[in-house]
Amino acid sequence: MTRPGCVEHVISLPCPVQPVLAVGAWYKNTLCLASGQQAFVSKTVGDLDSADACRAHEETARSLLEWQNEKPAAIAHDLHPDFHSTRFAARLAAELAVPLIAVQHHHAHIAAVCAEHGERAPVLGLALDGVGLGGEGGAWGGELLRVDGAEFQRLGHLRLLPLPGGDRAAREPWRMAAAALHELGRNGEIPARFSGQPGAATVAEMLRRGLNCPSTSSMGRAFDAAAGLLGLCGRMEFEAQAAIALEQAASRHIAAQGMPQSQVDGWQVSPEGQLDLLPLFARLADTKDAEHGAAVFHATLVAALADWAVKAAHRTGIRTIACGGGCFFNSLLSAGLLKQLEKAGLKVLAMRRLQPGDTGIALGQAWVAHSSFATVG
Numbered sequence: 001m002t003r004p005g006c007v008e009h010v011i012s013l014p015c016p017v018q019p020v021l022a023v024g025a026w027y028k029n030t031l032c033l034a035s036g037q038q039a040f041v042s043k044t045v046g047d048l049d050s051a052d053a054c055r056a057h058e059e060t061a062r063s064l065l066e067w068q069n070e071k072p073a074a075i076a077h078d079l080h081p082d083f084h085s086t087r088f089a090a091r092l093a094a095e096l097a098v099p100l101i102a103v104q105h106h107h108a109h110i111a112a113v114c115a116e117h118g119e120r121a122p123v124l125g126l127a128l129d130g131v132g133l134g135g136e137g138g139a140w141g142g143e144l145l146r147v148d149g150a151e152f153q154r155l156g157h158l159r160l161l162p163l164p165g166g167d168r169a170a171r172e173p174w175r176m177a178a179a180a181l182h183e184l185g186r187n188g189e190i191p192a193r194f195s196g197q198p199g200a201a202t203v204a205e206m207l208r209r210g211l212n213c214p215s216t217s218s219m220g221r222a223f224d225a226a227a228g229l230l231g232l233c234g235r236m237e238f239e240a241q242a243a244i245a246l247e248q249a250a251s252r253h254i255a256a257q258g259m260p261q262s263q264v265d266g267w268q269v270s271p272e273g274q275l276d277l278l279p280l281f282a283r284l285a286d287t288k289d290a291e292h293g294a295a296v297f298h299a300t301l302v303a304a305l306a307d308w309a310v311k312a313a314h315r316t317g318i319r320t321i322a323c324g325g326g327c328f329f330n331s332l333l334s335a336g337l338l339k340q341l342e343k344a345g346l347k348v349l350a351m352r353r354l355q356p357g358d359t360g361i362a363l364g365q366a367w368v369a370h371s372s373f374a375t376v377g
Helices: 051-068 084-096 105-117 166-170 173-183 187-193 200-209 219-229 241-257 278-285 290-316 331-343 358-376
Strands: 007-022 032-042 074-078 100-103 123-133 139-148 151-157 320-324 347-350
Touching (some): 007 051, 007 358, 032 358, 123 290, 139 290, 166 173, 173 187, 173 278, 219 241, 219 278, 241 290, 278 290
Parallel strands (some): 074 100
Antiparallel strands (some): 139 151
16 A cells, blocks of 8 residues: 555564554654554644644645554554644543553663664664753753663763743844853853843743742753854744854865864863853953853863763663754764764764654654553563
């Protein structure tokens, strides 16, 4: 039977799986039907922030199930309870009388890489993105995980940064730069440094008093902080604008003068596994040449992530590193980290057929669901 037109990718799996429908997350949503030794990943229906996208999401799910013509063993979804995909998954599971399986966002990122590569042994996962709901309601996004099929353990994370104004900070990188200055003990510089931004003094006071400043381990917000400190992007008009501006500025410097040395004291890894980039932010805050600063940021970030992963590999004995999440769209980061980790003798896995961002989440959810059945069995 010809597969439906909504399917964009067919991924070969390393073993047969029971039929599972995975409904993806929020951004760039895709769905995945895994059955036999294949996973069928849909075209993206877009972000689930409009009625049209939500309708397309539900229609795609039903098209996949109709085509499969077999009741799924489970429906897999993101851990976040407020996503349309999660609410629809609950309705659909009740309708079909099948189990629901919630999968943490960053676990799914790494599981998607494992599914693509047919990797069934435990891996260390570097999951770097904008945000995903983590344990105890935390806003995760810079995670070092141990992933073994249906199980994962959070081995470490980026040092938390406050989000002044909550979600608004994700759209205004100057706020993340202000957060970094606050964490450096330089709160008093915020009003003057960002005098062109309405509310700079208010943000400084919010940070001082801890008002409406939830914390995050997001690597995406770390990129925003760097771009804000260097004056490359104060407010974003489109997704990932700050990170793109940072990478482009770094690329211009590298093309003209080569990659600078990493800042050797630009990070710290705590005994608990926390990666602290505040020393790097301190350097960027005092940098006059934005393009050189952007290049230093990338060089130092690659060195820091490699150090973090290598220490975890020595501690756990796991020599395979899986890299997932939207930050790996950045070619300076992905290529530089691959080189450093392979130099350290580690095996590195990254997305090949699918993109590293949220379009791969559904595949990861399906693989985790399959693994949970295998564990029970």
